[in-house]
Amino acid sequence: xxxxxxxxxxxxxxxxxxxxxxxxxxxxxxxxxxxxxxxxxxxxxxxxxxxxxxxxxxxxxxxxxxxxxxxxxxxxxxxxxxxxxxxxxxxxxxxxxxxxxxxxxxxxxxxxxxxxxxxxxxxxxxxxxxxxxxxxxxxxxxxxxxxxxxxxxxxxxxxxxxxxxxxxxxxxxxxxxxxxxxxxxxxxxxxxxxxxxxxxxxxxxxxxxxxxxxxxxxxxxxxxxxxxxxxxxxxxxxxxxxxxxxxxxxxxxxxxxxxxxxxxxxxxxxxxxxxxxxxxxxxxxxxxxxxxxxxxx
Amino acid sequence: xxxxxxxxxxxxxxxxxxxxxxxxxxxxxxxxxxxxxxxxxxxxxxxxxxxxxxxxxxxxxxxxxxxxxxxxxxxxxxxxxxxxxxxxxxxxxxxxxxxxxxxxxxxxxxxxxxxxxxxxxxxxxxxxxxxxxxxxxxxxxxxxxxxxxxxxxxxxxxxxxxxxxxxxxxxxxxxxxxxxxxxxxxxxxxxxxxxxxxxxxxxxxxxxxxxxxxxxxxxxxxxxxxxxxxxxxxxxxxxxxxxxxxxxxxxxxxxxxxxxxxxxxxxxxxxxxxxxxxxxxxxxxxxxxxxxxxxxxxxxxxxxxxxxxxxxxxxxxxxxxxxxxxxxxxxxxxxxxxxxxxxxxxx
Amino acid sequence: xxxxxxxxxxxxxxxxxxxxxxxxxxxxxxxxxxxxxxxxxxxxxxxxxxxxxxxxxxxxxxxxxxxxxxxxxxxxxxxxxxxxxxxxxxxxxxxxxxxxxxxxxxxxxxxxxxxxxxxxxxxxxxxxxxxxxxxxxxxxxxxxxxxxxxxxxxxxxxxxxxxxxxxxxxxxxxxxxxxxxxxxxxxxxxxxxxxxxxxxxxxxxxxxxxxxxxxxxxxxxxxxxxxxxxxxxxxxxxxxxxxxxxxxxxxxxxxxxxxxxxxxxxxxxxxx
Numbered sequence: 001x002x003x004x005x006x007x008x009x010x011x012x013x014x015x016x017x018x019x020x021x022x023x024x025x026x027x028x029x030x031x032x033x034x035x036x037x038x039x040x041x042x043x044x045x046x047x048x049x050x051x052x053x054x055x056x057x058x059x060x061x062x063x064x065x066x067x068x069x070x071x072x073x074x075x076x077x078x079x080x081x082x083x084x085x086x087x088x089x090x091x092x093x094x095x096x097x098x099x100x101x102x103x104x105x106x107x108x109x110x111x112x113x114x115x116x117x118x119x120x121x122x123x124x125x126x127x128x129x130x131x132x133x134x135x136x137x138x139x140x141x142x143x144x145x146x147x148x149x150x151x152x153x154x155x156x157x158x159x160x161x162x163x164x165x166x167x168x169x170x171x172x173x174x175x176x177x178x179x180x181x182x183x184x185x186x187x188x189x190x191x192x193x194x195x196x197x198x199x200x201x202x203x204x205x206x207x208x209x210x211x212x213x214x215x216x217x218x219x220x221x222x223x224x225x226x227x228x229x230x231x232x233x234x235x236x237x238x239x240x241x242x243x244x245x246x247x248x249x250x251x252x253x254x255x256x257x258x259x260x261x262x263x264x265x266x267x268x269x270x271x272x273x274x275x276x277x278x279x280x281x282x283x284x285x286x287x288x289x290x291x292x293x294x295x296x297x
Numbered sequence: 298x299x300x301x302x303x304x305x306x307x308x309x310x311x312x313x314x315x316x317x318x319x320x321x322x323x324x325x326x327x328x329x330x331x332x333x334x335x336x337x338x339x340x341x342x343x344x345x346x347x348x349x350x351x352x353x354x355x356x357x358x359x360x361x362x363x364x365x366x367x368x369x370x371x372x373x374x375x376x377x378x379x380x381x382x383x384x385x386x387x388x389x390x391x392x393x394x395x396x397x398x399x400x401x402x403x404x405x406x407x408x409x410x411x412x413x414x415x416x417x418x419x420x421x422x423x424x425x426x427x428x429x430x431x432x433x434x435x436x437x438x439x440x441x442x443x444x445x446x447x448x449x450x451x452x453x454x455x456x457x458x459x460x461x462x463x464x465x466x467x468x469x470x471x472x473x474x475x476x477x478x479x480x481x482x483x484x485x486x487x488x489x490x491x492x493x494x495x496x497x498x499x500x501x502x503x504x505x506x507x508x509x510x511x512x513x514x515x516x517x518x519x520x521x522x523x524x525x526x527x528x529x530x531x532x533x534x535x536x537x538x539x540x541x542x543x544x545x546x547x548x549x550x551x552x553x554x555x556x557x558x559x560x561x562x563x564x565x566x567x568x569x570x571x572x573x574x575x576x577x578x579x580x581x582x583x584x585x586x587x588x589x590x591x592x593x594x595x596x597x598x599x600x601x602x603x604x605x606x607x608x609x610x611x612x613x614x615x616x617x618x619x620x621x622x623x624x625x626x627x628x629x630x631x632x633x634x635x636x637x638x639x640x641x642x643x644x
Numbered sequence: 645x646x647x648x649x650x651x652x653x654x655x656x657x658x659x660x661x662x663x664x665x666x667x668x669x670x671x672x673x674x675x676x677x678x679x680x681x682x683x684x685x686x687x688x689x690x691x692x693x694x695x696x697x698x699x700x701x702x703x704x705x706x707x708x709x710x711x712x713x714x715x716x717x718x719x720x721x722x723x724x725x726x727x728x729x730x731x732x733x734x735x736x737x738x739x740x741x742x743x744x745x746x747x748x749x750x751x752x753x754x755x756x757x758x759x760x761x762x763x764x765x766x767x768x769x770x771x772x773x774x775x776x777x778x779x780x781x782x783x784x785x786x787x788x789x790x791x792x793x794x795x796x797x798x799x800x801x802x803x804x805x806x807x808x809x810x811x812x813x814x815x816x817x818x819x820x821x822x823x824x825x826x827x828x829x830x831x832x833x834x835x836x837x838x839x840x841x842x843x844x845x846x847x848x849x850x851x852x853x854x855x856x857x858x859x860x861x862x863x864x865x866x867x868x869x870x871x872x873x874x875x876x877x878x879x880x881x882x883x884x885x886x887x888x889x890x891x892x893x894x895x896x897x898x899x900x901x902x903x904x905x906x907x908x909x910x911x912x913x914x915x916x
Contacts, residue, residue: 041771190808246465261467279758333875359864
């Protein structure tokens, strides 16, 4: 996020820097909006994270014990690690699978393109029946996937694909593909394809062209997709709760249960603050990584 | 041209969204919050319509939110969630009363309260009016579990490994199961250690651990799960819907669930709300509701057909066999239990 | 050896197409299960169904489903418009300008992403209660909250597009005498159209599907489709929900496909 400017696309000599604060009218509306509808309400709730919860009631007594528990107790620390691990895996798979689809959709000339583009929205829209029932039909020990793999002789015993982190990863990767494909497409389309032709004319083969030209130029899209998928996976509730069952616990399911069922709002809001810090730190790290390669996030 | 068309679209859309605001403020209106799905059809036909017909009232029915989400809403709005009457369970009723978010439902406000069993009224606290009684039954698949189970110990039986659904601690069924595990092993609801000792074994025997009662059903529909501790009302409902299941109380007995009607302190039409609650607690409505929703009643003078009263709690004799939990104690300990439970269940 | 060369050329392309088809299959096979289930005749979900019927589709076409769907559609449309305006303004600021606190503002613009929406829902409800703005509950509150939740998506995708724009093109336009807004309208906006489209589409589907934020902001009588579905779930996953899922999915896809066809958002810009 800090950033040297996009050196590849904009030689500094060509565009002069303006010193007028032209950013103010751009920055103020969204910032004011988010402060009122997001920051202040959240801050009011986050105050609770500094209060003690005792015998089912909130006590007006300042304490850091909610944070101490979440960051000190091995159980909660493991929940944080698992949230990180699952979200990173999902972000990787989403980006990895999105790239070919985005590349295909950008370059294809088929008249079916509007349909193919719209279809990419389907996973995100697939809904509650898939989550609570459809995945069960596919992933359970006697489900479609295990049956097919066993018939093909690829498996001896069924894979355990429900109620664990693998199930959560599969479900989240599926639902978040929408975001990956469109984000990478936004990057691929803004890129000047004549650069690829130029590289090929200069003797580079397809693989070299892709690795040296296309991939670096679409780094903003790759990082953007990775970040969106990471953040959404870390905050998702329904998919981990249902596909994971309750032998799986991640930050979002912890927060939901504490907020709604156990009614320990101080612990829930402390967990929410920690999750916010994790996601924004990831954004910053990805930004640094991108900036070093000339792609400001 | 295009831009003007866009403006018109936006205005139409906004007006459409805001229209219901303008419509509000009709004559005597009562907002009732309960549940959706088929519950909505049952409550409308059995309770809401008769109430509307016998007096000049329009009921706005709000099916949004589980009892827990409802309570969170009451808490976040400091007792003014926009409803006059809300259906919850005893633990929420008690905590809400403690936090002064709910009105007290004394006998001068709701005269029919005097017909409710005292044991049950005490359980629900001064802010709750008990409109139904349920209990944790053992629901089983009739094709695969023969003969029918007789003991809760079947949940720990290795023969049914991978066929059992265990409710998660967010669901009060899990607390009840913990109680039963304690009772069966020499403890009680204030001495849970013998129960805790059984939870790891329960986990190892389970197919899945699930929080929401509704999410447990697909496993029965798919024939994956055969045994589940479940509310008698819901179990009976699925049996009636054609699932190959039945339900019973094992020999060790079981724990009762007290459901309540509550009035948030910020309710706009309190008098009408009390009248509505009194109506629901009347003898006639109690008998109708118990049969329509396949649950028990806490009213002393109800008369129900034997095929119903055998399966649900409708008499003092049946009530005496139930363990009525100390809901206040549950409220105080829930957070601590949840943490301990999670540390056993999560791998 | 023209045949060999042809194979050598066609093979990678065929392999690539195969990979893309496999990924599309991963996106669609799970939905196909829902589709097949939705035409089952039984009162509970069955896969595969023993008897076929369209009764559940018939059951959807009533006011109780259409009215929440209308609310959701309007909500998604308007909140996506607000988010697109605010989110792209933010994207221009953080991509095109360097100023003190820019990192903090970039973080702020992305932070709604980082909070589970159930937390935001409770927080906003509590805030409205404290400041006496509870009369906003219902459509206005849903609108404000959904736009908040979807701003980061627009900021992200528009930033991605903006970063790819070759600024020499803008400079050329300016050198040829175009004013700044003309450059924006005729050069920059066409170039970032895919990012705007992606952001608006994300905002739309996120709003259209949202459960946990809406849960706390709806009012009796004004509920969204996902909330209606959630209420229905109180007694398990009924087959009618499969039909609702398929119909709303199809409706949104048709709208997006038509928009893409007419708007040509993801048209290849430079030509080859």
